[in-house]
Amino acid sequence: MDVRAWMEPDPPTVLATTPVEEAQKLAQDLGLALVLVVDEEGRLVGFLTRKALDAAPKPDLPAGKLAAQPTVVLQADDPVERALALLVDRYAVLPVLEGERLVGVITRGGALRALVRMTGLGEEGTRIRLRLGDHREIYRVLEVLSRNDLELVSVTRSGEGEVVLHVRGLSDKEGLMRELKEALG
Structure with a gap:
C-alpha cells in the first residue's frame, strides 16, 4: 500500500x-x-x-x-x-x-x-502465535494453512521472534496447532 x-x-x-x-x-x-x-x-x-x-x-x-x-x-x-x-x-x-x-x-x-487495515484488526478470524526457529519455517506454516483451506488475513511479527498469523475459516484451533507442531518438528 x-x-x-x-x-x-x-x-x-x-x-x-x-x-x-x-x-x-x-x-x-x-x-x-x-x-x-x-x-x-x-x-x-x-x-x-x-x-x-x-x-x-x-x-x-x-x-x-x-x-x-x-x-x-x-x-x-x-x-x-x-x-x-x-x-x-x-x-x-x-x-x-x-x-x-x-x-x-x-x-x-x-x-x-x-x-489497522494491513493487520486486519477488527476483522473476524483467529490469531495464531508461533515462535519460529528459522525464517524458512514460515513456508511450512503456509503449507499447513493451505491444506486446511484457511484464508490468511495478515502476518505480523514481534521483536522477539514471535509470528502472529491472523486467519479466517478456522473451526478446530487445537487440531491446527497439533498439525503445525508436527510440521515444524
Missing part, C-alpha cells in the same frame, strides 16, 4: 505571496497546527506553525519569507510503512508530494488507519 491511499488530498494551503496575517486567519478558522505554503505551480515552499505565525514581525510579510523548509516529505507512491515509521515518534503530519507538487498530507490518524 502506498501513502496515496491513506493521505488527506488537497490540504489547505496559502501561496508564498500571501500575507502572514491571512495564513494566520486560515490556521485559526480551520484549527490547523500548521499551514503549508506553496508557489503558483503548487510546489511545496515550506510550512508555518501557529507559533511562527504568532511571532511574525509584520502582518503583511509574505508567508514564503517566513516558511520553514520541511526536513522530511513523502512521495505519494512511498510505502505507507515509511510514513508509519516517521509518524510514530517524531511527526504529527507529513506533506505528500508527486514530484515537487504538494498533493496531500498524511497524519498519524491516516497512518493508523493503514496499520
Whole structure:
C-alpha cells in the first residue's frame, strides 16, 4: 500500500505571496497546527506553525519569507510503512508530494488507519502465535494453512521472534496447532 491511499488530498494551503496575517486567519478558522505554503505551480515552499505565525514581525510579510523548509516529505507512491515509521515518534503530519507538487498530507490518524487495515484488526478470524526457529519455517506454516483451506488475513511479527498469523475459516484451533507442531518438528 502506498501513502496515496491513506493521505488527506488537497490540504489547505496559502501561496508564498500571501500575507502572514491571512495564513494566520486560515490556521485559526480551520484549527490547523500548521499551514503549508506553496508557489503558483503548487510546489511545496515550506510550512508555518501557529507559533511562527504568532511571532511574525509584520502582518503583511509574505508567508514564503517566513516558511520553514520541511526536513522530511513523502512521495505519494512511498510505502505507507515509511510514513508509519516517521509518524510514530517524531511527526504529527507529513506533506505528500508527486514530484515537487504538494498533493496531500498524511497524519498519524491516516497512518493508523493503514496499520489497522494491513493487520486486519477488527476483522473476524483467529490469531495464531508461533515462535519460529528459522525464517524458512514460515513456508511450512503456509503449507499447513493451505491444506486446511484457511484464508490468511495478515502476518505480523514481534521483536522477539514471535509470528502472529491472523486467519479466517478456522473451526478446530487445537487440531491446527497439533498439525503445525508436527510440521515444524
